[in-house]
Structure formats: structure tokens, C-alpha cells
Amino acid sequence: MSLQSHQPFPDIERLIRSSNRALELDETCGHLQGMELIAAARDAYGDRLTLVSSFGTEAAVLLHMVAEVDPAITVTFVDTRKLFGETLRYRDQLAARLGLMDVRTVAPDPRRVKELDADQMLFSRDTNLCCHIRKVEPLERALNGFDAWITGRKAYQAETRRFLPAVEAAGGRVKFNPLASLTPGQIDDWFTRHNLPRHPLEADGFLSVGCMPCTDRVKPGEDPRSGRWRGQDKTECGIHEGVAGDGI
Helix, strand or coil: CCCHHHCCCCCHHHHHHHHHHHHHHHHHHCCCCHHHHHHHHHHHHHHHEEEECCCCCCHHHHHHHHHHHCCCCEEEEECCCCECHHHHHHHHHHHHHHCCCCEEEECCCHHHHHHHCCCCCHHHCCHHHHHHHHHHHHHHHHCCCCCEEECCCCHHHCHHHCCCCCEEEECCEEEECCCCCCCHHHHHHHHHHCCCCCCCCHHHCCCCCCEHHHECCCCCCCCCCCCECCCCCCCCCCCCCHHHHCCC
């Protein structure tokens, strides 16, 4: 089944406006990172800005930065209904610990799941479609009303993210990547300096945590995301491509 038939096409004028705005912001604050970039994003978009977080192994750093800048910034979390229980408990732990005031959890449309994944085994047949109905579609609905969003992507995570910019346009919205240029050492240092709790699965070798059926431990020397969709020609879930991401 083609994913294209289920993807709305962003308004052309909106795409142009977001692209122009991203270029403007990149010129004025593309050199910023961390809390400075988050503050610039908040000042530019106010309540039309959201942080999209997976509450994964490195998520606490960005969530802590957002809480320091403005704990009222909306945090959007997609519960695919295939996540580890540890991730859901970690979400609740971090939200309470950091004082995040507006954490919104969204889930797949039950009708779409019933139509396309009645046996709950779609991940074994078509991982792209599974990610689409369980993550991309719910996020696109959740992003309605927001003109910009913050991601936790970093250039070092995978070869596909090597040239990640600080500000970019995607799907008619502007995206901010405050951690794009940070190194693994800087991420670890932030955890230590601020005494942030680690994801409970990290100590067991899960360096990037997604849905349970498609997440594996990472072997020594592999990049942190190599345990995602092990053995497949797939490196992204789709929220940073297509509708919500538009090739980003």
C-alpha cells in the first residue's frame, strides 16, 4: 500500500513562507545552539512552538534545556502503542523531575490500526507503513496549531544526520535542532553536571530506543542508531521525512 495516498499536501504558500522564515532565522540565530537557540525559537513563535520528544536515551538533555528556558513550552510525545514500558515510565519521571507543565501524549488512530494492523504484526511485514500509521500520522495531527517545532537530533547520531543544520524548513513548518552540533562528550557532561536520570534501557546496550519490536542493542563501534530496524535498509521512522519532515 502506498503511503502517498494517505499524506496531505502542505499548502504551497505555507511551504514558501516557512522556507523563507527558516532562511531568515538561520541567518540571525543559526549560529546558536542549546538553550540560546531554544530561547530564540520561543521568542519567535511563542505558544506556536512545540518540542517533539521520544523520551529516549538522550532526551533528558534537551528536555532539561527547555525546562530551564520555559517549562511551559509544549512537549509532544507520540505513544505508538509499541513502546517499551521503561520509556513510558521514563517520560513520567522526567516530566515530574523537570517540572514540565504541558506534556501531551498522542497515539495512533485506532481505526487506522484496525484497518492496516489488525494482527499487530505489521512491523514484521512493512516497517515503513507501520511507522507511518503509528508515528507519522499521529504527529502530523499533533502538530496542527504549531508553526515550529524543536527536535533532539544530533549530527553524530548517524551518517544520514551528518550535515544537520540548526534551523530548517520542513512540511510547512520551521524546525529547530538545538543539539545538532553537540558531541557525545558534551551530552554526557550535561547529564553529569545536572544529575539527570538515564533511560533505564541504556545500561543494557540500547543506545537509541524506539518501538520494542524494532529496537536492538548496539554493538561496540556501531553508531548509536544502528540498533534501530536492524538488518533493514531503513534509518528513520519517517517523522523527519515526508509529511511531518519533508525530506529533513
